[in-house]
Amino acid sequence: MVATSRPHVNSVISEPLWVRLALIALALVFLGLFLMLPLFVVFAEALRGGIGAYVEAFTEPDALAAIRLTLITAAISVPLNIVFGVAAAWAIAKFDFAGKSLLITFIDLPFSVSPVIAGLIYVLLFGAHGWFGPWLVANDVEIIFAVPGIVIATIFVTFPFVARELIPLMQEQGNEEEEAALSLGAGGWQTFRRVTLPNIKWGLIYGVLLCNARAMGEFGAVSVVSGHIRGETNTMPLHVEILYNEYNFTAAFAIASLLALLALVTLVLKTVLEWRYGAELAAARRL
Amino acid sequence: MRAASPAWFRRPSVLPGFGLTVGISVFYLSLIVLVPLCGLFLKSTGLGWQGFWQAALAPRAVAAYRLSFGAAFFAAAANAVFGLLVAWVMVRYRFPGKRIVDALIDLPFALPTAVAGITLTALYAENGWIGALLAPLGIKVAFTPLGIVIALVFIGLPFVVRTVQPVLQDIDAEVEEAAASLGAGRLQTFRRVILPAVFPAILTGFALAFARGIGEYGSVIFIAGNLPMVSEIAPLLIVIKLEQYDYAGATAIAAFMLLVSFVLLFVINLLQRWNRARYL
Amino acid sequence: MFLNLGVGLRFAAVGLVLSAMASTSASAGTDILNVSYDPTRELYRSFNKAFIEDWKARTGEVVAVRMSHGGAGKQARAVIDGLAADVVTLALAYDIDVIAEKTELIPADWQTRLPHNSAPYTSTIVFLVHKGNPKGICDWDDLAKPGIQVITPNPKTSGGARWNYLAAWGYALRTWGGDEAKARDFVAAIFRNVPILDTGARGATTTFVRRGIGDVLLAWENEAFLAINELGPDKFEIVVPSVSILAEPSVTVVEGNAKKHGTLKIAQAYLEYLYAPEGQRLAAKHYYRPVLPEHADPADVARFPKVDLFTIDSLGGWRKAQAVHFADGGVFDQLYQPNR
Numbered sequence: 011m012v013a014t015s016r017p018h019v020n021s022v023i024s025e026p027l028w029v030r031l032a033l034i035a036l037a038l039v040f041l042g043l044f045l046m047l048p049l050f051v052v053f054a055e056a057l058r059g060g061i062g063a064y065v066e067a068f069t070e071p072d073a074l075a076a077i078r079l080t081l082i083t084a085a086i087s088v089p090l091n092i093v094f095g096v097a098a099a100w101a102i103a104k105f106d107f108a109g110k111s112l113l114i115t116f117i118d119l120p121f122s123v124s125p126v127i128a129g130l131i132y133v134l135l136f137g138a139h140g141w142f143g144p145w146l147v148a149n150d151v152e153i154i155f156a157v158p159g160i161v162i163a164t165i166f167v168t169f170p171f172v173a174r175e176l177i178p179l180m181q182e183q184g185n186e187e188e189e190a191a192l193s194l195g196a197g198g199w200q201t202f203r204r205v206t207l208p209n210i211k212w213g214l215i216y217g218v219l220l221c222n223a224r225a226m227g228e229f230g231a232v233s234v235v236s237g238h239i240r241g242e243t244n245t246m247p248l249h250v251e252i253l254y255n256e257y258n259f260t261a262a263f264a265i266a267s268l269l270a271l272l273a274l275v276t277l278v279l280k281t282v283l284e285w286r287y288g289a290e291l292a293a294a295r296r297l
Numbered sequence: 298m299r300a301a302s303p304a305w306f307r308r309p310s311v312l313p314g315f316g317l318t319v320g321i322s323v324f325y326l327s328l329i330v331l332v333p334l335c336g337l338f339l340k341s342t343g344l345g346w347q348g349f350w351q352a353a354l355a356p357r358a359v360a361a362y363r364l365s366f367g368a369a370f371f372a373a374a375a376n377a378v379f380g381l382l383v384a385w386v387m388v389r390y391r392f393p394g395k396r397i398v399d400a401l402i403d404l405p406f407a408l409p410t411a412v413a414g415i416t417l418t419a420l421y422a423e424n425g426w427i428g429a430l431l432a433p434l435g436i437k438v439a440f441t442p443l444g445i446v447i448a449l450v451f452i453g454l455p456f457v458v459r460t461v462q463p464v465l466q467d468i469d470a471e472v473e474e475a476a477a478s479l480g481a482g483r484l485q486t487f488r489r490v491i492l493p494a495v496f497p498a499i500l501t502g503f504a505l506a507f508a509r510g511i512g513e514y515g516s517v518i519f520i521a522g523n524l525p526m527v528s529e530i531a532p533l534l535i536v537i538k539l540e541q542y543d544y545a546g547a548t549a550i551a552a553f554m555l556l557v558s559f560v561l562l563f564v565i566n567l568l569q570r571w572n573r574a575r576y577l
Numbered sequence: 578m579f580l581n582l583g584v585g586l587r588f589a590a591v592g593l594v595l596s597a598m599a600s601t602s603a604s605a606g607t608d609i610l611n612v613s614y615d616p617t618r619e620l621y622r623s624f625n626k627a628f629i630e631d632w633k634a635r636t637g638e639v640v641a642v643r644m645s646h647g648g649a650g651k652q653a654r655a656v657i658d659g660l661a662a663d664v665v666t667l668a669l670a671y672d673i674d675v676i677a678e679k680t681e682l683i684p685a686d687w688q689t690r691l692p693h694n695s696a697p698y699t700s701t702i703v704f705l706v707h708k709g710n711p712k713g714i715c716d717w718d719d720l721a722k723p724g725i726q727v728i729t730p731n732p733k734t735s736g737g738a739r740w741n742y743l744a745a746w747g748y749a750l751r752t753w754g755g756d757e758a759k760a761r762d763f764v765a766a767i768f769r770n771v772p773i774l775d776t777g778a779r780g781a782t783t784t785f786v787r788r789g790i791g792d793v794l795l796a797w798e799n800e801a802f803l804a805i806n807e808l809g810p811d812k813f814e815i816v817v818p819s820v821s822i823l824a825e826p827s828v829t830v831v832e833g834n835a836k837k838h839g840t841l842k843i844a845q846a847y848l849e850y851l852y853a854p855e856g857q858r859l860a861a862k863h864y865y866r867p868v869l870p871e872h873a874d875p876a877d878v879a880r881f882p883k884v885d886l887f888t889i890d891s892l893g894g895w896r897k898a899q900a901v902h903f904a905d906g907g908v909f910d911q912l913y914q915p916n917r
Contacts, residue, residue, distance in 0.1 A: 025483055030390055037386040038398070040379050043427070044451050045401050048408075048416040051426075055419075094325045101318035106308040111570055115563040116326055119334075121505060122558035124512030124532040125410075127551045130539070131333035134340050134548070138659030138680070141336055147659070155660040166329055178463075188312055198313035223407030229515040230410060237660045238645045239610060247409035252646070254415065255779040256618055257807045266412040273407030277400035285396070357910070422788040440773045440790070519780075522773040523731060525913035536776070537733045540650035542657070542675060543905065 052270055055263035067253075067264035075241040076249035076265070079157065083245060084225040087165040091221055095172025096214070100202075102173075103180030104188070114177070120169040128166050129234020132159060155237030160245060163231040168221045175217030176210055183209055212284070219280050223273045334555065341548035352549035357525060358534060362554075365531040368442055369510030372449030373457075377503045379450075380457025381495070387458070388465045402458050405451050410515030417448055418520045440522035445530065448516045453506030460502035464495050497572045504565040508558050608641035609840050609847060612662035614649035614736055614826070615779050616800050620863040621666070627859060628850050632843070640843055648777045649736030656682070656831065663835045663844040666828040668736030670694070671895035673827050682833030696825035697851035698865035701884055702744040704816040705785065705794040705801045712792045716818045717748040720793065721766035728791035729771055730781040732902070732909055737778035741795040742909065743898060744822040747887050751820060765912045786813070797824065799864035802880070815882075823886040826865075 024030070057064055067073060098117060102110060120128065134140050136153040146153060153159045187209070191201040207214075229247040236243045244252065246269055253262035341349055352358070387399055405413065421428045421438040428439055438444045468491060476486040514532040522528040531554055538547035613621060625642040632640050645652065645660065649668035656662045657679045667673055670688060677683040688695045706714050712725060720727050730738040745767055749760035773790065775781040778800055785794040786808045793816075796804070801815050828848050835841040850856045854872035861873035870878045892898055902908045 024389075029483075033382065034386050034390055034392050037379075037383045041383060041398060041401065044447075044454065045404055047420060047426070048413065048451070049401070049404060051416045051419060052408075052412065090325075094321065097318040097321035098326075100314060101322050104312050105310055105315050105319075107315075107319075111563065111566045113322065113326075114566045115559065116330060117322075118505075118508075118562045118566070119330060119555075119559060122508030122512055122562060123555060124514055124535070124551070126514050126532045126535050127337070127512065127555065130535070130547065130551060131337045133658050134336045134544070135333055136659075138657065140658075143659065152659075152661070154658060155655060162329070166333075169329060185310070185312060192311060192313075202314070220403060220406050223403070227407050227409040233515075237655055238647050240644045240646075242643060247411060250409060251411050254411075254783075255615060255646075255777075257779075257783075257804075262415075263412075266409065269412070270404070270408055273404060274400065277403050277407075278397070281396045281400045357913075418788065422790065424789040439788070518776060523776065524771075524774055525910070533776070537731070538905075539654060540648070540734050541903070541905065542654065542679065546905070 049270060052263055052267050055259060056267040058263075059260040063260050064264050067261035068268065070261075072241045072244070073249060073261075073265060076244045076246045077268075079160070079242075079244065080226050080246040082157070083161050083164050084222055086161050087168055087225050088218060088222050090165060091168055091172050092214075092218060094169070095174075095176055095217060095221075098173040099176035099180050099210075100206075102177050103183075104185055117170050117173050120166050121174075123166075125167065125228070125230025126234060128231035129163055132163055132166075132235055154235050155239070155243060157243065159235040160232050160243060163235045164225050164228055167228045167231050168225045171221035171224060172214070172217035175213050175220070179210055179213040180206075215283070216280060219276045223276060226272060227269055337548050337555070338552050340544060341552040343545045344549055348545075349549050349552075352546045353553040357529075358531070358550055358553075360526045361529050361531040361534045361550075364442060364445070364528065365511050365554075366557075368445040368449055368530075369453075369507050369513075372446045372453055372510050373503045373507035375446070375450050376453045376457045376506045377499050380454060380502055380506075381461055381499055383454075384458050384461040384465055388462060403455050405453075406455055410452070410513065411519070413451055414448060414516035414519035417451060417516065418444075421447060421520065439520050440528070442521075442528055444520040444522075445517050445528065448520050449506075449510040449513060452513055452516060453510055456505040456509065457499065457502030460505070461495055461498045464498040465491075468494050497569065501565060501569060504561065508561055511554065511558060607638060607840075607843070608643060609663035609835070609838075609844050610643045610645065610661060611664050611666060611847070612645045612652050612656055612660060613666040614652060614668040615646055615777055616668075616737070616797055616803070617666060617826075618644075618646050619803065620799075620860065620865065623863070624851070624856060624859050627855050628847055631850060631853075631855065632846065638843075642847070648734055650734060656680075661834050661838070662831045663838060663840050664828065664830050664848055666826065668824075668826050669739065669895065670696075670825065670827040670889075671899050672736065673829055674895065676831070680833065682831045683829060684832070687829045688827065690829065691848060692852060693868045694825055695827045695829055696868065697828060697848070697856065698826065698860035698867055700798045700824045700826065700865055701821045701886055702741050702795060702818075702824065703798045703801050703821065703884075704818065705782075705796050705804060705813055706792065706816050708812050708814055710814065710816060714793050714816055717745055717763075717767075717820075720745070720770065720795075721763055723770075725770050725793065726772055726791040727767055727770045727793055727795065728773065728775075728781050728785045729795040730778050731774040731776055734776040735778055735781075737797050737800070738781075738795075739898075739903060740797070740822055740824045742902065743889065743892060744795075744818075746902070747822055747892055748818070748820055750892075751887070761908060761911075764908075768912050782808075798866070798881070802864035817882045817884055820885040820887060823888045825889070 025033070068077070102114060133154055135142055136146060136159065137143050138147060153162070187205050188201050191205045192198075196204065227247055229251070232245055233248060233251070236245070236248055238244060238248060238252070246265055250262050250265045253265065344352055383402070387395065418439050419425050421444060423429065423432045423437070423439070425439070431438060438447060472490055473486055476490045481489065512532060514530070517530055518533060521530060523533060531550060535547045535550050538550065611621060621644055625644070629640055629642065632638060645662070647655070649672050652665070653667060653672035653676055656665060656676050665673060665676065673683065673687060677685050677687055691697070704714060706712070713719070714725065719725060729741045732738040732742045742764065745764050746760055749763040750757070753759035773784055775784055778797065781794060782796060782800060782804050785791050786804055794801075805813050805815065828851065830841070830844045830848060832841065835844040851860070852869065857867040857869050857872035858874060861867045861870070861877035864880070866881055867873045867878070889895055889898065900907070
């Protein structure tokens with residue numbers, strides 16, 4: 011296996027310096043235009059009113075409620091998707107069975123379902139006129155326009171992330187190590203914990219980070235099922251929209267920048283972990 | 298693993314946990330995805346067969362599909378090219394700040410789509426930083442279909458980069474060296490050796506970005522002009538139908554889009570499986 | 578090491594319990610949920626404070642008012658789908674009509690329950706233009722001229738935009754003596770000048786004010802005043818057309834929900850307080866035209882220009898307007914038919 015970064019530049023399999031520089035420049039210009047500039051705008055707008063206004067945006071009670079709700083939502087949906095993702099990846103990568111492509115396609119589906127539709131389907135199920143609506147109303151259970159609805163919609167949207175990350179990784183790694191562990195007398199659970207988990211942990215961490223980031227940032231689907239009750243069913247992205255609609259642009263971008271910051275911190279964290287444990291990681295992959 | 302005796306359902310394996318994991322997967326999948334989607338299809342059948350197609354294929358809906366699918370296609374194509382370039386630069390070259398840039402690529406996954414939409418609109422509107430540069434050239438981005446493409450490029454970029462990157466990393470240097478020693482130029486090696494190897498990954502990334510782009514709402518709604526027949530995307534049409542309490546009409550369009558996405562993803566997954574079988 | 582499934586599951590279980598608690602503790606009988614449309618945010622923020630104090634002074638009871646804002650159509654749909662509103666304060670009577678029609682939460686004759694058609698404050702549609710009115714826009718005719726860019730939200734998704742549209746329609750009917758074909762051409766000419774249809778009133782204001790697009794914004798009078806105050810007193814000004822529509826944002830108690838929550842009395846008192854002197858004063862302060870102007874601050878009332886106003890009933894009422902203009906395939910959709 012080729013090491014991630016090349017220690018020496020092999021002239022036959024590398025490009026002339028000017029080509030390399032040109033390609034790097036082109037890639038950076040593209041990323042600059044499409045990623046860094048928008049990110050910069052978010053922070054510039056957020057800090058327009060000075061640090062004081064920036065901090066004030068977070069300490070306002072409605073903002074705190076939104077942050078709390080977003081954290082609760084992520085804390086419920088991410089673990090559930092981890093359990094599912096690992097189970098699905100195990101089934102799909104370790105076994106060959108009929109309908110596998112179909113199963114993978116269904117797992118992918120939430121990627122491509124419009125967030126509007128994702129919200130709509132739960133309204134159709136749990137809304138007052140939905141399938142379970144009358145029963146829910148009769149028993150005083152609130153799902154839509156309350157926290158459970160927001161959690162379910164978030165689970166739907168972030169559904170594929172962990173599984174999608176693990177499936178190709180586990181497929182590539184094959185079954186030999188697990189088979190060896192089993193033949194040495196390890197139990198199934200033990201094999202998973204001692205052999206599989208260490209092998210897939212980087213993929214898993216990455217999947218969890220993405221899943222978490224998306225869970226916190228989801229807007230469309232959550233907007234449909236939220237009901238927008240101030241301080242109660244507004245997540246951070248919805249709170250951003252509200253502030254924006256109240257012409258409170260600085261606060262809107264401040265909350266948005268917090269979301270971006272959360273994402274950046276997790277992503278940088280992942281990079282740092284990879285870097286620190288790079289040797290271990292490479293060893294795991296070489297096995 | 299590739300045992301010769303094919304059971305009709307699954308090939309035998311010594312590994313345990315098949316029943317448990319398939320059980321969990323299918324149960325959870327049904328609960329979160331399948332049952333709700335069935336509800337959607339059932340609701341749309343309220344229109345009857347003819348009514349369904351009338352709602353799903355009305356001229357305005359068709360114009361919206363054309364826009365949604367067209368913009369998603371062009372954005373995914375742009376991402377396929379630039380995503381490959383970015384992945385290539387990230388894997389092959391070293392430059393200061395690379396790790397930070399690498400981490401940034403996932404930003405579109407994490408930034409709320411509404412924020413992305415608002416920010417891109419602010420940048421590309423005629424009085425925005427980029428829009429002001431383009432306006433004298435007669436190029437209008439915000440509030441035109443081009444703006445939709447820009448938003449979808451932003452949304453879809455990580456899909457291509459993140460699928461191509463690992464494959465590019467795994468290409469054996471020896472193959473390239475062999476090609477070079479046989480007298481192939483660098484460009485030729487790229488075209489004949491590297492591109493075929495990463496092509497399936499590019500295709501997957503393209504398809505994921507495309508599928509995501511079709512349904513995108515939050516970021517597009519701010520930068521599209523939302524004019525019927527011109528810059529009205531299909532998800533907006535669903536919202537409009539809902540605002541008129543036309544649930545059946547809304548679900549008809551939703552069901553149609555869902556069907557197309559499903560077929561698309563299914564074909565890709567079959568392609569991938571076939572590709573994997575070829576190389577194993 | 579980093580992933581302990583047991584911990585993960587327990588975490589999830591705790592979370593579910595938490596969320597279940599959060600959703601059931603919502604209504605204890607002393608808090609009400611007011612589901613409203615977008616432009617009333619500022620009004621109800623101060624009105625709620627006044628009502629809570631007044632209710633405490635009168636009964637000693639401490640109440641809380643929770644708010645939900647959004648596009649009027651979307652909000653009405655949310656109530657139909659189960660959003661547990663005790664009162665609704667929406668942009669137009671039709672949205673409440675639909676709730677009454679599709680659910681049993683509100684009686685069909687709701688509009689007769691409170692004075693003035695259940696509209697404690699009114700507004701109208703005016704033009705917001707750049708300072709100095711560089712394009713010389715004075716009346717509806719000017720909007721239909723070639724080369725003028727008009728910003729309005731989409732009547733399909735925004736209640737305010739429906740008032741915009743009907744104001745133009747009503748003007749045209751008056752000008753051409755009720756000739757509907759002429760009116761249709763006139764409205765079509767205006768909408769040909771519309772480069773962007775935002776989904777909500779606030780979105781359209783942002784497009785006009787922040788993005789700098791368009792020569793004129795059609796807006797609620799209260800939104801136009803607010804936009805000038807918040808976003809640029811020295812950059813924009815209001816132009817009042819010769820005639821416009823009397824916009825009556827309606828309010829009502831969602832009886833079915835309020836009874837269930839045990840908040841019927843508070844909900845009724847809440848809406849009645851809108852008609853009380855303090856409610857009327859606050860409405861005028863937030864640029865809504867009070868129905869009882871004698872209670873409002875004369876300085877506030879003096880800000881409202883005299884406009885010749887016609888009512889929605891003179892156009893046949895909301896049901897007819899909705900069916901003829903905004904339903905699928907209605908006049909508005911026909912404006913965008915490609916063969917035109």
